[in-house]
Amino acid sequence: MTIVFTIASGKGGTGKTTVTSNLGSMLAYYKKRTYILDADVGMANLGLVLGLEKMPVSLHEVLAGKADVHDAIYEGPFGVNVIPSGLSLEGFKDANPDRLRDVMNEIVDECDVLIIDAPAGINHDGIVPLAVADEVILVVIPDISSILDALKTKMLTEMIGGKIRGAILNRVNSEDDDMTKEQIEKMLGVKVIAMIPEDANVRRASASRAPVVLKYPSSGASKAFRKLARDIAGIKETETDKAVESKKKEKFVERLARALFPGVR
Numbered sequence: 001m002t003i004v005f006t007i008a009s010g011k012g013g014t015g016k017t018t019v020t021s022n023l024g025s026m027l028a029y030y031k032k033r034t035y036i037l038d039a040d041v042g043m044a045n046l047g048l049v050l051g052l053e054k055m056p057v058s059l060h061e062v063l064a065g066k067a068d069v070h071d072a073i074y075e076g077p078f079g080v081n082v083i084p085s086g087l088s089l090e091g092f093k094d095a096n097p098d099r100l101r102d103v104m105n106e107i108v109d110e111c112d113v114l115i116i117d118a119p120a121g122i123n124h125d126g127i128v129p130l131a132v133a134d135e136v137i138l139v140v141i142p143d144i145s146s147i148l149d150a151l152k153t154k155m156l157t158e159m160i161g162g163k164i165r166g167a168i169l170n171r172v173n174s175e176d177d178d179m180t181k182e183q184i185e186k187m188l189g190v191k192v193i194a195m196i197p198e199d200a201n202v203r204r205a206s207a208s209r210a211p212v213v214l215k216y217p218s219s220g221a222s223k224a225f226r227k228l229a230r231d232i233a234g235i236k237e238t239e240t241d242k243a244v245e246s247k248k249k250e251k252f253v254e255r256l257a258r259a260l261f262p263g264v265r
């Protein structure tokens, strides 16, 4: 059976696209037939961060009723199926977000997991992705305004009969954070299902147009995304996962050795 997740926040810039691209890629890596769809039709960037160069047909044309959704599916990292939104304002103007449910119905039988990257804010474009999801996942950063905005999104989701799976706490940097995981859970009234550290590799990977799980698989953020994907897919850590982790340790030991014995290679 297919499960549809919508990745939402409230406040912009908390990491929805980062979560969508990395969680989607990892689920594909773990052999789940995964589709990721950029419902942020006004400020699309899922295709960009995944390095899709040419997108002759995008969700814009599909939502405008001018193209079939199957013509707007592109192959991403580990074989994840990406449905990007276009970058032109002209295309955005004609896109009708109310068609999203029809688009979903056309692909739902082909996938195990569909992840929808929702736009920030509470407006009409943002409500449709909340309404069509089986479960909404909130992406928050440890900052009071992010939590308050996510709380509004949670209340709106529940008001329209939707269900919240939990919150992903992104950009965690324990020394500087305003709020702890427990305070956030209490305030939001939902479980924190993953904690993704602040990690410069995330931005570095985006700049080279790849998800961090592909570009820097042994980084802290990748480790957290791998675990989240396993939890969602209901699978245990594999030997390959352990090998990726031990690679990180080796590198640390190598770095330490270099620092202590600079002359030795």
Ligand SMILES: Nc1ncnc2c1ncn2[C@@H]1O[C@H](COP(=O)(O)OP(=O)(O)OP(=O)(O)O)[C@@H](O)[C@H]1O
Residues within 6 Å of the ligand: 009, 011, 012, 013, 014, 015, 016, 017, 018, 019, 040, 043, 119, 120, 170, 171, 172, 196, 197, 198, 199, 200, 202, 203, 206, 221
């Ligand atoms: N864990 C992290 N560590 C460091 N940088 C991060 C992390 N997560 C996200 N970022 C960076 O934060 C910025 C915003 O992330 P992203 O685009 O995923 O947010 P968004 O919620 O989709 O934004 P918008 O609301 O504009 O669509 C990007 O530059 C991204 O590389």
